[in-house]
Amino acid sequence: MSVTSERRVAASVWQRAANLAKRVLLLELRIYANIGRFVARRPAIARGAAGFSYHKPVFAVLMIFIVLSAVEIPIIDLVVHRWPAVRIVMLVLGIWGVTWMFGLLCGYLMRPMTVGPDGIRVREGLELDVELTWDDIASVSRRKQVDEPKSPRIETTDASRTLALRMHDETNITIELERPTVVRLPGRAPKGGDQEITALRLWVDDPKGFLDEVRRHL
Incomplete structure (x- = not known):
């Protein structure tokens, strides 16, 4: 490998590390x-x-993780209380873990899907945020679908490319787009970054209310 190639590889590694560090910081x-x-x-x-x-x-799953993480803190503290340095480290990690899980839950609660005068905003967890204007949207329908576990997030056929945002492998709303539209997904290509899609499938807890609100605008 030439010196120039080695420098390019090193620069690429550092760039990836910097992008990962930036993403971790933004998540925090x-x-x-x-x-x-x-x-x-x-x-x-x-x-x-x-x-x-x-x-x-x-x-329910998130609440179980939060409760178990909180219960672990005093248990681990009791086990390692004879070693102050270890005790402090474990205490900090335990509190941070509970805080992170609670923040993740708050992400689901405080970043809902929205329907409004400007269009539909599709969200998931802490990172994903896709804004679709009414000009982008051809139709919105209620259609329940259960996929195989670990199915790819983007489903590609000869005629379509669908972004599926599942909850427990299920979706109940389908949004067909007027034209291929580029959306930004968390992470790096090929699974993340800018992706061109023609439709979205997603889950909402109140699909009837969601469609009623869509009809007011579309």
């Missing part, structure tokens, strides 16, 4: 921002829009 900041929104009771819903939750299928 969003955790605390979502907790702040939860405390202030200010979900991220634009003026004139209606919010629709999508967390019910995962709510």
Whole structure:
């Protein structure tokens, strides 16, 4: 390998590390921002829009993880209390873990799907945020579909490319787009980054209310 090639490889590695560090930092900041929104009771819903939750299928699982993580803190502290340095490290990690899980839950609660005068905003967890204007949307329908576990997020056929945002492998709303539209997904290509899609499938806890709100605007 030439010196120039080695430098390019090294630069690429450093660029990837920098991008990963940036993503981790943004995730950490969003955790605390979502907790702040939860405390202030200010979900991220634009003026004139209606919010629709999508967390019910995962709510029980997240609560179990939060409770178990909180219970582990005093148990581990009891085990390692004879070693102050270890005790402090484990205590910090335990509190951070509970905070992170609670912030993730707040992300689901405070960043709902929205339908409003400007269009539909599709969200998932801490990162994914896709804005679709009414000019982008051809139709919205209620259609329940259960996929195989670990199915790809983007389903590609000869005629379409569909982004599927599942909850427990299920979706119940389908949005067909007027034209191929580029959306930005978390992570790097080929699974993340800018992706061209022709449709979306998603889950909302109240599909009837979601469609009723869509009919007011579309």
